[in-house]
Each structure stands twice: as structure tokens, then as C-alpha cells.
Amino acid sequence: xxxxxxxxPHTNTREPILKARNLVKTFGxxxxxxxxSLDLYPGEVLAVIGDNGAGKSTLIKCLTGAEIPDTxxxxxxxQQVHFKRPQDARVHxxxxxxxxxxxxxxxxxxxxxxxxxxxxxxxxxGSVFRMLDTKGMRRKAKEELTRLGISTLQDVTVPVENLxxxxxxxxxxxxxxxxxxxxxxxxxxxxxxxxxxxNQVLQLVRDLRDRGLPVILISHNMPHVFDVADRIxxxxxxxxxxxxxxxSHSMTDAVAIMTGAAKA
Amino acid sequence: MTQQQTAGxxxxxxxxxxxxxxxxxxxxxxxxxxLHRYPALSPAIVLLxxxxxxxxxxxxxxxxxxxxLITQQVAVVGTLAIAQTLxxxxxxxxxxxxAVMILSSMVIAQLAVSNGIPGxxxxxxxxxxxxxxxxxxxxxxxxxxxxxxxxxxxxLNIFVALTLLYSGGSTVRGSAMPPVLTWLGSTFPxxxxxxxxxxxxxxxxxxxxxFILGKTxxxxxxxxxxxxxxxxxxxxxxxxxxxxxVYLAAGAVLAVGAWIQIGRTNAASPNAGVDxxxxxxxxxxxxxxxxxxxxxxxxxxxxxxxxxxxxRNGLSLAGLDVLYQTLAVGILIIVAVSIDQWIRKVKS
Numbered sequence: 001x002x003x004x005x006x007x008x009p010h011t012n013t014r015e016p017i018l019k020a021r022n023l024v025k026t027f028g029x030x031x032x033x034x035x036x037s038l039d040l041y042p043g044e045v046l047a048v049i050g051d052n053g054a055g056k057s058t059l060i061k062c063l064t065g066a067e068i069p070d071t072x073x074x075x076x077x078x079q080q081v082h083f084k085r086p087q088d089a090r091v092h093x094x095x096x097x098x099x100x101x102x103x104x105x106x107x108x109x110x111x112x113x114x115x116x117x118x119x120x121x122x123x124x125x126g127s128v129f130r131m132l133d134t135k136g137m138r139r140k141a142k143e144e145l146t147r148l149g150i151s152t153l154q155d156v157t158v159p160v161e162n163l164x165x166x167x168x169x170x171x172x173x174x175x176x177x178x179x180x181x182x183x184x185x186x187x188x189x190x191x192x193x194x195x196x197x198x199n200q201v202l203q204l205v206r207d208l209r210d211r212g213l214p215v216i217l218i219s220h221n222m223p224h225v226f227d228v229a230d231r232i233x234x235x236x237x238x239x240x241x242x243x244x245x246x247x248s249h250s251m252t253d254a255v256a257i258m259t260g261a262a263k264a
Numbered sequence: 265m266t267q268q269q270t271a272g273x274x275x276x277x278x279x280x281x282x283x284x285x286x287x288x289x290x291x292x293x294x295x296x297x298x299l300h301r302y303p304a305l306s307p308a309i310v311l312l313x314x315x316x317x318x319x320x321x322x323x324x325x326x327x328x329x330x331x332x333l334i335t336q337q338v339a340v341v342g343t344l345a346i347a348q349t350l351x352x353x354x355x356x357x358x359x360x361x362x363a364v365m366i367l368s369s370m371v372i373a374q375l376a377v378s379n380g381i382p383g384x385x386x387x388x389x390x391x392x393x394x395x396x397x398x399x400x401x402x403x404x405x406x407x408x409x410x411x412x413x414x415x416x417x418x419x420l421n422i423f424v425a426l427t428l429l430y431s432g433g434s435t436v437r438g439s440a441m442p443p444v445l446t447w448l449g450s451t452f453p454x455x456x457x458x459x460x461x462x463x464x465x466x467x468x469x470x471x472x473x474x475f476i477l478g479k480t481x482x483x484x485x486x487x488x489x490x491x492x493x494x495x496x497x498x499x500x501x502x503x504x505x506x507x508x509x510v511y512l513a514a515g516a517v518l519a520v521g522a523w524i525q526i527g528r529t530n531a532a533s534p535n536a537g538v539d540x541x542x543x544x545x546x547x548x549x550x551x552x553x554x555x556x557x558x559x560x561x562x563x564x565x566x567x568x569x570x571x572x573x574x575x576r577n578g579l580s581l582a583g584l585d586v587l588y589q590t591l592a593v594g595i596l597i598i599v600a601v602s603i604d605q606w607i608r609k610v611k612s
Contacts, residue, residue: 087500102498104491106558107484115488116500118481130480159300 015078016041017214018094018183023062023072025055032058033069034238040183045205045215047225050235051258056218057187059235063216064096064185065089076182095180097172099187105161109153110134110141112160113175144178145170149207152200166197173204177213184208185216190224202228222251234258300607303552303560307567307600310550314571318578325581328457334573339462340365340528340537342569343521344544345551346473347514349565352548353477354490354510355557356405356412361518362540363423364397366533369522370427373436373532376445383442391519397423398515405511406504420541431534438530449527462524467566469520473513474562486510491558546593547572550600554608571596 018040025033033055040046050056061067063074065083074081076092083089086096103112114137120126121133141156150170153163160168169189176184186205190198198221205228208215219225225232226246234241234257241257249257256262299306319326344361351358372390375381381389397419404415438446448462477483485506488496497503526532551568553560575596576589 086498090500096498098498102492102495104488104495104499104558106491107488111484115484115496118484120481129475130482132479132481132484134479162297 014041016075017077018063018216019075019078020059020063021073021075023059023069023074025058025062025067025069031238033062033072035072036235036238036240038063038233038240040214040216042214043209043212044230045209045217045228047217047219047229047232048235049219049222049225049232049254049258050241054235054258055238056235060096060185060187060216060218063089064094066096090179093180093182094185095176095183096185097169097176097187097189099191103160103168103172103175106159108157108159109145109163109171110138110156112171113137113141113144113156113178115175117179145174148174148177148204150174150204164197165193166200169193169197169201170204173201173208177208180213183214183216185218187218188220189217190219190221198224222254226251226254236260296607296609299603303554303607304564304567305552306603307551307564307571310596311567311571311574314574314578318574318581321578322581325578330577330581332457332459334570334577335463336460336528337577338569338573339460339466340521340525341540341543341547341572342466342566343469343517343524344540345547345565345569346469346562347517347521348541348544348548349551349553349560349562350473350477350486350510350514350517351412352490352545352553352555353486353557353560354507355493355555356490356507356510357416357545357555358401358412358514359416359541360397360401360420360423361514361521361544362537363420363427364394364515364518365521365525365540366537367397367423367427367430368393368519369525369532369536370431370436370534372445372522373441373526374431376442377436377440383444386442386445387519387523390522391516394515394517394519394522395512396515397518398511398513399508401515402508402511406507427534431532433534435531435533435535438526438532441526441532445523446527446530448524449530460528462527465520465524469517470562470566473517477562482506482509487558489558490556543572546597549604550596552600552604554604555601556608559604559608568600 016039020036020038022035022037023033024035036055036059038059048056048059058067062069065086065088068084074083076094081088081092089096104115107115119133119137121131125131126133138156145153145156152167153170160171163171173184173186173189189201193201202224205215205217217225217229229246232244232246232254234244234254236258244254244257253262324330344365347361348358368390371393372386375389376383376386401412401415401419404410405412438449448465449460451458451460453459477486485496485501488499488501489503489506493503525537529536547569548560548565549555549568550571551560551564551566553564572593575592579589579592580586
């Protein structure tokens with residue numbers, strides 16, 4: 001698989017996997033989103049950046065079912081959807097890695113990968129006694145991690161709290177990638193990580209993209225964004241100020257647009 | 265248990281990461297990892313040491329009759345500890361377990377004796393009381409988002425008052441009851457040992473709950489909810505429903521506890537078991553279950569209940585005043601919670 005094969009589309013010839021139109025979300029008198037549209041195409045990394053309070057989180061929450069937009073439309077593979085809760089988005093193949101990771105520290109890696117969608121043993125043991133297929137899930141977890149090229153997690157029976165920040169992030173991303181059939185959303189995946197761990201996570205993002213899975217990446221970190229993103233959606237004051245590419249604009253340009261010092 | 269560095273050769277690019285792992289495996293942290301992985305291990309060690317020490321102090325301690333007596337003394341608290349463990353695993357606490365059990369036992373006894381309702385039906389009514397009490401606790405915790413400590417502090421008083429109102433403060437004697445109600449107080453011989461059916465019932469409950477907690481998705485969700493409620497919710501676990509089902513399950517266990525209590529004391533008394541709620545928490549905590557939720561083992565609670573029973577029995581056989589038993593239990597609690605804190609710091 002080559003990078004060019006999945007290079008970012010700059011034209012609208014292809015159908016977006018995820019399409020948002022004129023999303024509006026208000027909290028009392030505060031306008032969180034003021035008519036935001038967004039397109040996510042197959043095999044691209046779309047970064048969403050913006051200052052605090054620009055509506056990044058609200059936008060992501062509306063896309064992943066954590067918030068319900070007041071008005072506006074959302075389409076998955078061309079079909080209009082109405083997400084009422086995160087599970088609805090999940091059913092449509094949109095998996096989110098939240099900033100606070102959403103992993104259960106005391107549970108092991110395999111249990112975390114399958115948390116909330118455990119698999120039962122076949123036959124009576126599973127149907128009558130509701131027994132979990134622990135071995136099977138561990139095997140599949142291992143396969144999934146290998147497939148994603150996450151080599152730092154050899155033992156899937158280790159409790160997640162024994163892992164480093166980067167490894168935990170890898171578990172969270174692996175869970176999203178394993179079940180996210182269409183879109184993976186990563187909210188500030190490198191915020192709490194060191195340099196080396198950040199690089200591991202960014203590599204994981206590239207690997208997901210190269211496997212054809214589009215990624216929405218929310219980040220404050222400009223170098224990281226410019227490193228992996230194919231296109232960059234800049235939020236400002238509840239609106240999309242511009243959608244740029246790392247090729248068309250520099251980091252300084254992006255910051256200028258973000259802060260309102262320049263127009264796109 | 266496989267150590268990380270032996271699980272497979274890390275790829276060359278991550279060699280430095282593997283070193284990090286090797287650095288972390290000091291002997292102390294290895295012990296901590298093992299204790300962390302097997303929460304019932306520390307109480308098992310304590311139990312073993314206690315048995316050996318008390319066995320040396322007094323040769324009567326290790327006699328079969330004495331050991332059988334300890335298990336019988338532990339049957340009621342051990343059963344309450346099951347309910348308590350379920351709730352503590354969800355990072356809650358239930359101060360009302362003793363009160364619910366007593367209320368249930370009074371309903372069972374009164375219905376059978378005063379209202380002439382057949383024994384099995386009275387037991388089902390007792391089960392309904394346990395479930396209703398659990399539903400009330402669970403409803404207040406999940407719907408009004410009140411802390412379980414406050415909810416069960418309130419319902420503790422409510423249930424105690426209800427028990428006294430309902431029973432008029434009078435005790436129902438076992439001799440007046442249908443035999444099925446006192447059946448769990450009976451014993452049967454296995455070789456030279458007399459086994460109490462109440463103890464068998466308690467162990468049966470442990471087996472069932474251990475299976476559910478360890479082998480089913482529901483059990484895993486109970487741990488996940490107690491571990492990190494928000495993470496569980498984001499992973500798609502219906503947190504409120506899991507919590508509600510935990511309180512209901514606890515209520516059902518407490519109803520069985522009421523049956524065991526009637527058999528054990530051969531009576532149903534509204535004044536019995538005032539401090540049973542604290543004893544059950546003691547058993548759970550000594551058993552290595554974390555009060556912060558998400559960590560622990562149901563078997564640990566059985567061990568915890570046994571440890572308390574053995575300390576009380578052993579110290580009294582050693583001729584020490586009852587005060588020292590209480591002192592010892594107090595020290596045990598502090599030590600157990602300190603160990604838990606230490607184990608929780610497993611990741612620096």
C-alpha cells in the first residue's frame with residue numbers, strides 16, 4: 001500500500017464517508033457551533049484545530065453522538081443519520097478515542113479491547129451460562145495489535161494501569177481501530193505523552209490511514225498536526241475559518257487563521 | 265504469570281522501551297504486581313499465618329469441631345460480605361446490608377408464624393423484601409446520583425425502623441417456625457465432621473457469584489464501572505443498569521443471608537446484627553477488595569470473613585480478653601487498607 005494511493009482528495013469527486021452540514025449547537029446563550037460543515041474522505045487524516053472555546057470539542061461531540069446538534073445534518077456514507085448517544089455513532093462504524101482515554105485501568109489489555117462488546121463462548125456455555133470466551137478474545141486482541149503493528153504490547157493479560165501513557169493510548173486506539181469500520185476519531189491523542197510516545201501514536205495514525213481508515217485528529221500540537229494531517233479544518237469562534245493542507249499553508253499561517261490575525 | 269520481558273522479543277526499534285520494562289521489575293514491584301493481579305493472595309497469606317500461629321498457641325484451635333464452629337460463626341457475615349463485595353466493587357458501599365437482612369428475616373418469620381403462610385412462600389416474600397430494598401438503594405444511587413454512603417445510611421435507619429414497627433420489637437423463636445425456615449441451621453455429618461447446611465449455602469453462593477463475576481460480561485462490567493465509571497460509559501456499558509442490577513443482586517443475596525441467620529440463631533430477632541454491616545465491610549476490606557472500586561475478588565471476602573472469625577476464636581482460645589479481639593480486627597483493617605493503597609500505586 002502506498003501513501004499516494006490514499007493521498008488526500010482535494011476535489012469533491014469522491015463521496016465523503018462522514019459529512020456534516022451547518023451544525024449548530026448552543027448552550028443557553030453561548031453558541032458552541034455556528035453552522036459548521038465538514039467532510040471526511042476515505043483514507044485521509046483530517047485534523048481539527050482551533051483555540052480554546054473555538055468549538056472543536058463540541059464539533060467532535062456532535063460527530064460522535066456525545067452531543068446532539070440543535071440543527072444541521074449528518075451523513076455517514078451518504079445516508080443521513082441522527083446520533084442520540086455515542087452507541088449510535090458506534091453502530092455506524094464511528095469509533096472515538098476520548099481525551100481521557102476511556103480505558104479501565106484495572107482490566108487487562110484484552111478485556112479493555114473488548115469492553116462493552118465481550119464475546120461469549122459458543123454453545124450452551126455461552127448461551128445458557130453466559131460464559132465469556134476469554135481465550136478467544138485474548139487471541140483476537142493479540143492479532144489485532146499485531147495487525148496494527150503495535151509491537152510494544154506483547155502481553156494482552158497485563159492490566160492497563162501497568163502500561164506507559166503511550167501504550168495506554170495504543171490500547172485505546174487499537175480498540176477504536178478494531179471496531180471502527182468507517183471512521184476513527186482521536187481527541188488530543190498526544191496531549192499527555194512524551195516525545196517518543198507521541199511519535200508512536202502518530203505512526204499509528206499513519207498506519208490507520210494507510211489501511212484506508214479515515215481519521216479525525218483533534219490536536220493543539222501544530223507540529224503533530226502538520227506531521228500527519230492531509231487536510232486541516234480550522235475552527236474559530238464556532239465556525240470553520242478555513243480548511244487548509246500542510247502543503248498550501250505553513251504553521252504560522254494556520255495559527256494566524258486560528259487567532260483571526262489572517263483570513264484564509 | 266508471564267513477565268513482560270519474557271513474553272516475546274521486542275522489535276529492535278523498541279529496545280529502549282523494553283529496557284524500561286526491565287528497570288521496573290525490582291523484586292518489590294514484582295511482589296506488588298503479583299498481589300495486584302491476585303487480590304485474594306494477601307488475605308490467603310494472612311489466613312495461613314493466623315491458622316499456624318493460633319494452632320501453636322492452643323492445640324484446641326485446630327480441632328475439627330473448633331474449625332467447624334468458626335465456619336458456622338462466619339456463615340452470616342460471610343454471606344453479607346458477598347452483597348457488600350458486589351457493591352464495593354462498583355466503588356459504592358452499603359451500610360444497610362445488616363438492616364435489610366434483619367428486615368427480611370423478620371418478614372419471613374412473621375409471615376410464617378403469625379400469618380400462617382407456608383414456609384417456602386414466606387421465604388419468597390423474604391426474597392421480595394431483599395430485592396425491594398436493593399431496588400430502593402439502587403434507584404436512589406442511579407436516579408438521584410446520591411453517594412451510596414448517604415443513600416444506605418438513610419435506608420439503614422429506614423429499614424431498622426420498619427423492622428421494629430413490623431415486628432413490634434418481639435423475637436420469633438425458631439421452634440414456632442416451619443422446619444424449612446430453620447433448615448439452614450441443621451448439620452449433617454461427613455465422616456467425623458458435622459457440616460452446617462448454612463455454611464454449605466454460603467459457599468454455594470460464593471461459587472455462583474464468583475462464576476458470574478469472573479466468567480460473564482456482566483461481571484466484567486461490574487469491575488469496569490467501579491474502576492472508572494466514565495470510561496465504562498464511553499465504552500458503551502450501560503452504567504446505571506449495571507449499578508441497579510448490582511443492588512438487586514445484593515438484595516437477593518441478603519435475603520438468603522436472612523434465611524441463614526434464622527437457622528444459625530434459631531430465631532428471628534429485630535435486634536440482632538446491629539453491627540453486621542460494619543462486620544461485612546471489615547471482611548471485604550481485609551479480603552483485599554479496594555474501597556475505591558474495580559479491584560478485588562469475591563473469594564478474598566470469604567477469606568476476610570474467615571480471618572476475622574479465626575482471630576476472634578483464636579484470641580479467645582488463647583485466653584485473651586474480648587477487647588483484644590476488637591483491637592486486632594481494628595489493626596487488621598488499617599493494615600489491609602494500607603496494603604491496598606500500596607498495591608494501587610503499581611504504576612509509578
